[in-house]
Amino acid sequence: MSEEPTFERFLAAVRGTNPFRSHRITDVGGGEATVESIHKSAFTKLVRVVQDAAKEPISIGALLIGAPGVGKSHLLARLFQWAGEDRATVVYLHNILASPERMLRYVLNATVSDLAGHRGSDYTQSRLYTVLNRALIRTGALKGRKMMTGPREIEARKEALARLGAKIDPQSAVIPVLNAFLTGTSHASLGDASAEKRAQAAVLWLSGETLGPDEARLLDQAAGEDGLALADDAAVERVLHVLAHLCALAELPLVLCLDQIDNLDAEAVRALMSYAHALLDRAKHLVVIVSGVKQSMLSLRTGEVIPAAAWDRIAERILELHMVSPEEARAILEGRLHAALSGFEEKEIEELDAARKRDRLFPLGSAWLERRLDGVQELRPRDAILWARDRWEAQQDRLAAVGGKRWLKEWPDLDGSGPKPPAPKLEDVIDAEVKKKLVEGTTRRRLQQASLPPDEDNLASLTHHLLARCAGKGASTLLSVEHATAKKRGKAAPAHHLVAREKRADGVIVTTGVTFLCAPSGHGARLPLQRMVEDTKHTDKRILVTDEERRPLRLGGAGKAAYDALCKLGRQRFLHLHLDFAGHAELDSLVGLLGAARSHDLEIEHPRGQYRKVTEAEVLASFERQSLLLAHPLLRELLTEEIVKGGGDSTPPPAWDxxxxxxxxxxxxxxxxxxxxxxxxxxxxxxxxxxxxxxxxxxxxxxxxxxxxxxxxxxxxxxxxxxxxxxxxxxx
The missing domain is CATH 1.10.10.580 (Structural maintenance of chromosome 1. Chain E)
Structure with missing residues (x-):
């Protein structure tokens, strides 16, 4: 059980945590302390953009730019918090990586995954379910019905959504599937297991997935030879258009935030911005916010990576964030201190009350901040937070050295007396930061699984992005890796997503085909497996990668026959790698870190008190020093001839209840x-x-x-x- 807050517990909190450790937003849905006065004008403009799109049948593009560390992601977090107060539907998309041909489909997948959620199949708690019901109520389609829980009320909702859909989806391409989701979710909440499967099938179709015959029948549709799926980009757009219109009718306008797009490669940026341009031109009641570092975004524009027409549309409203004043920097620090210490202050701990009345910046100190701000006219919020982080760590060291009573009596210790530790090597500082950020990125996706849906093309793109930077370099056996393009009209689909060429120790060149499979049904797995079996001329070895945690391999009769045929080839010619979510998230985190360095948004402190940017080449060198790519089973398989030995976590479970x-x-x-x-x-x-x-x-x-x-x-x-x-x- 918890103990009452005491001065000793406050000292333990100072020793054990640092409220300034995080200087960037990694989760816009978090509750991190913000100061409303910071960038207030830009935030007001952003809110007005969302409100304008809600009122008028228009779509608006907004470009959010500024130097690294000025608070772009913090501003988006504030928008997310504002929207959560029954005002808008904000979807935050970060590190969007897919092949250019499938970029729009991946945006749809990530958007629907975010709206439908990932916690089991209880879609009644999802934002998509909320939007559909609110749209029916706010438009009067239900004729005043608000409590709708029984079968008769569910049927009324179905009919109401069909009537409403006739206006916004006259071709009935999307609304029937949304109705399957609405009614399936409602009946499932009453204990109908088959209805739950219908809702799941609807989410898969809306996400752009391919359904087999069984799933298609749940939606009262038929699956052809290739299955049932959105036919092309126009069909993908249509789903997004209908969702945006329904959000507007629910008085919760849809906002797509494409954050840090300058982290992507040029081809990915060009494709993503072209699709964003098309969405804005053809959709109604949609806001697309594109965010990135000003220097990088302008380079993408001048280099014509982003075409002029697309730039004009996505940058219809430009919001540029600048550095803050010393007074605003102080307000940021005070806000974080209040959030960290309020639990102790509410209990009126005598020693803490006295110190905080004397100095609202305790335990940092106003005199310390004035000294740091001497001669400074403006600064980045990130700089102020980094200073505070270092100051807090100095207080931790002082507290550990002299004890709580003496620390408080002699506070503030402005001169930082005591021996200075030797400066660490640059490589060691980079390696430590890289390792921490990789753990952070993987954990962030783990906590927000809906933001990284199971997707074959995303997995292939992430893997190609990393392997391409290793081909022909160092001790790697990899000579080259090719990312096969998506199926084009009139042409057969490629047998593999990736084709890698490796040089063995004896000089022999080995070609390996890699196929990623995240099919939700056995029908969807059949054709890819058959193509792998038939590919006897182009590859010496075939690797099948499946997401065994979220989309385990499902096999029908024909699919099982093809899989068995592959297994008979033996370990030297066929390998099935079972990837869990952590393996997917780790690939995403590795690529995201390279992107942050490319856009000049990865910084370290070296020497102490001085901050420098880490280059993409330095991140790659750190990967090699720490064998971070070789630690991933799929990457290791293609970068070295060594076989990864199996064996799960052998650590015994903790003894604690x-x-x-x-x-x-x-x-x-x-x-x-x-x-x-x-x-x-x-x-x-x-x-x-x-x-x-x-x-x-x-x-x-x-x-x-x-x-x-x-x-x-x-x-x-x-x-x-x-x-x-x-x-x-x-x-x-």
Missing amino acids: PQQTREHIMAELSWRLGLMAKELAQIFASRKKLHEKRFPEVWSHIKKTAQALHDEGHVHATATDDDLFVQLRGKK
């Missing part, structure tokens, strides 16, 4: 606005009187438990470097 751990986390959060998992682990270890050697085990246990609580909706966890910031749901 899981329910007690959950209660510990919930109790500690009950009177704090938020805690780092590391601080929760320190409190836990202290109460259990555990030896310090066991702390890594405790920390891992707390993080896993917090992630489970996040999935269940009890807490909100945000990835921060190699840690988690955990809050009770609903707390800000």
Whole structure:
């Protein structure tokens, strides 16, 4: 159980956490403290853009630019929080990577995945279900009915949506499937298992997936030889148009945020912006916000990566963020301090009250900040947060050295007395930052699985992006890798997504075909497997990669025959790699880190007090030093001849009772606005009187438990470097 806040517990909090550790937004849905006065004008303009698109049958493009660290993602987070107050439907898309031909389809997949959610099949809690019901109520299509839970009311909703759909989808291409989702979800909430399957099939079709005969029948449609799917980009656009119109009718206008698009390669940027241009030209009640570093975005424009016509449309409203004043920097720090210390202040701890009345910036110190701001006219919010992070760490060192009473008595310690640690090597600093950011990126996707849906083309694009930078370099056996283009009209689909050429130690060139398979049905797996079997002339080895956690391989009769034929080839000629979600997220995180470096948005501190950007070449060199690419089973298979040995996690489960751990986390959060998992682990270890050697085990246990609580909706966890910031749901 939780203990009452005391001065000793405040000291433990100072030792165990740092509210300034995170200097960038990684989760726009998080409850991180923001200051409304910062970039207020830009935020007001952004809100007005959304409101304009809601009122008029128009679509608006908005370009959000600024230097790295000025607060672009923070502004989008504020928009997300504003929208969550019953005002808009914001979909945040980050690190959007797919082949140019399938870019729009992947945007649709990620959008529908976000709207439908990923926590099991309870779609009644999804934003898509909310939008459909609100659209019926707000337009009066239900003639005043608001409580609709029984079969008769569900039928009324079905008829109402069909009538409404006749106006916004006269060809009845999308509304019947949305009706299958609406009624399927409603009947499933009454215990109808078959209805639940119908809702799931509807989500798959809306996402652009290919359905087999069984799933198609659930939607009262027939699947052809290639299955049932959206036929082309026009059909994909149509789904997005209908969704945008329904969101507007629900008075929750749809906003697509395409953040940090300058992290992508030129071809991906060109395709994404061309599709965004087309959506804005043809859709109604849609807002597309494109965000990126100003220098990088302007380079993409002047280099004609983004065509002039597309630029004019997506940059119809330009919002440029600038650096902040010293007064605004102080307000940012005060806001974070208030969020971190409010739980202690509410309990009126005498020592803390006295210190905070003397200086609202305690334990940083107003004198310290004035010294840092001496001669500074303007600065980035990121700079102020980094300064505060370093100052907090100095206070942690001082507290550890002299103890709580003396630390408070002698505070503020402005001169930072004490021996200075030797400056670390540049490579060591880069490696540490790279490793932390990779863990952060993987954990972020783990906490927001809907933002990274199972998608074959996305997996292929991520893998190609990484392998292409290794071909012919270092000790890698990889000579080249080719990404096969998507099927074109009149041409057969390629047998493999990727074709890699490797040079063995004996000089022999080996060609390997890699096929990614995320089909939701056995029907969808049949043709790709048959193409792999038939490819006897172009490849020496074939690799099948499946998402075994979310889309395990499903086989019908013909598919099983093809799979069995591949297995008979033996390990040297055929390999089936079973990828879990973590494997997908790790690929995404690796690519995202390279993109951040490319857009000049990855920084380290070296030497102490000086910040420099890390280049893409330096990130790649760090990958090699730390063998980070070789650690991934798929990448290793194509970069070296070594075989990855199996074997799962052999670490025994912790001896601590899981329910007690959950209660510990919930109790500690009950009177704090938020805690780092590391601080929760320190409190836990202290109460259990555990030896310090066991702390890594405790920390891992707390993080896993917090992630489970996040999935269940009890807490909100945000990835921060190699840690988690955990809050009770609903707390800000």
